[in-house]
Amino acid sequence: MPSALPIADPAPADGRLPASVLDGAEDRALGVYLHVPFCRVRCGYCDFNTYTSDQLRGARRSDFAGQAAEEVAFAAAVLADAGLPQRRASTVFFGGGTPTLLPPADLAHMLGAVRDTFGLAPGAEVTTEANPDSVDAAALRTLADAGFTRVSFGMQSAVPHVLEVLDRTHDPERVPLVVGWARDAGLDVSLDLIYGAPGESLDDWRRSLDTALALEPDHLSAYALIIEDGTALARRIRSGEVPAPDDDLQADMYELADERLAAAGYGWYEVSNWARHDGARSRHNLSYWTGEDWWGVGPGAHSHVGGVRWWNVKHPAAYAQRIAAGGSPAAGRETLDDATRAVERVLLETRLADGMPVDRLDTGGRRAIAGLLADGLVEAGPAFAGRVVLTRSGRLLADGVVRRLLPAEGSAPT
Structure with missing residues (x-):
């Protein structure tokens, strides 16, 4: 089952936000994240808040689009009551789970709720995640017609035995088909890859990279496999059935990815993300890394507005009950103090190719x-110009770099 929610303050039943969220609000963009928590099967490495059909306990997929639309309306009321300026959504992102397990009409309905309630900013980025076996050409055309601009396919690997150890069910031969269908529909394409799976060799990883690059996606993400406690893969490793990921091999894989991608014309803009040009960067994910506002819709979804962060109840049945009652679906909330927000800025902005301003740091940093x-x-060069930008070696050791930059415990950057 998915990992536990954070422990924090109770969330107010009416969702009311403190006056502090108004500070600087006119300078922050607004994004909307819609978490569709349904999967056909649960991948062995995954600890996301997702549920297969036999785990829904009475919740119904067919009801979800309407519930999400109700939370969008609730969100607009809460933001208006807080006195926040009216802002059209600059990004909308459907994640999961597998959003495209729902009919395209349901996804269009949810996007329509965002459009009708908040409006979409000119050139808004609208993305859905998808598994290669969860869409066809007609579905992708329907999504494009509804206003989606981008699809992110969970390719993960081009090598069958790697997909098998990850419990991925799609045929790798289908990936070129869905990429072609997406392009025919006018959608931008991102591919997600995972490296360092048990039994994956450097040659396997090279094959996946080369296969992905041959498809010329607009954007590519490459994530090192992390073994999360409580997952099926963690249990298999603990029992000795499969080996644990090798840190040194994962480092070699990252370096290979960065070399291959750079040679193909892709620039890194975040430690695990590359784009063919600046316009292909994931603006929605950048909003997380740069501290913008976003409202997370759906079971277990997280939100952030002006230094206030909260998260919804996790199970779809509990979420449905909260929505039906007309109150907030939030399970917990925290208001970040200045010191915590400053530390988070260092933690997140150092991961970006645009870097972090040196003046965020205290004297020790x-x-x-x-x-x-x-x-x-x-x-x-950037350091002398007043920004901290990681080298390739620094990206491999990003957490260690952050620890060296952060202030001593109990103090905050100036």
Whole structure:
């Protein structure tokens, strides 16, 4: 089952936000995330908040689009009551789960609720995730006609034995088909890859990269496999059935990916993400990394508005009950203090190719830059220009770089 929700303050039943969310609101964009928590099968490595048919306990997929639309209306009322400026959604992202397990008409209905309630900003980015075996040409055309601009396919690997250990069910031969159908429909295409699966060799990973690049996606994400407690894959590793990922091999795989992608004309803009040009970057994900506002709709979805963060009840049945009652579906909430927000900015912005302004750091953090330069972990040119930008080696050691930049416990960056 999915991991537990964070422990924090109770969320108010009416969703009311504190006055502090108004500070700087006119400078923040608004995004909407819709979490569709349904999967045909549960992948062995996954600890996302997803449910197969036998785990729904009376909740029905067919009811979900209407429930999500009701939460969108609730969101608009809460934001208006807080006195926030009216903002059209600049990005909309359908994640999961497998959003495309729902009929295209249901996804169009949810997008229509966002459009009718908030409006969509000119050039809004509208993305859905999809498994290669969950869409066909007609479905992709319907999504494009409804206003979707982008699809992110969970390719993960081109190698059958790697897909098998990850419990992925699609035929790798289908990926070129769905990419072609998406392009025919006028959709931008992103491909998601995972590296470091048990039994995956460097040659296997090279084959996946080359296969993905041959399809010329607009965007590509490559994530190191992380073994999450409580997952089926964690149990298989613990029992000795399959080996644990090798950190050194994963580092080699990352370096290979960055080399191959750069040679093909893709620029990294976040540690695990590359795009063919700046316009192909995932603007929705960038809103997370740069601290914009977003409302998360659906079971277990997380939201952030002006330093207030909350998350919904996890199970679709509990979510349905909250929505039917007309109150907030939130399970918990926290208001971030200035010190926490400053630390998060360092943590997130150092992952970006655009870098983090040096003036976010305290005196100790600024002094640490000299050592990071000497160790080859940050780029010299940007550092002298006042920004911290990671080298390739620095990206491999990003968490360690952040620890060296952060202030001593109990203090905050100036």
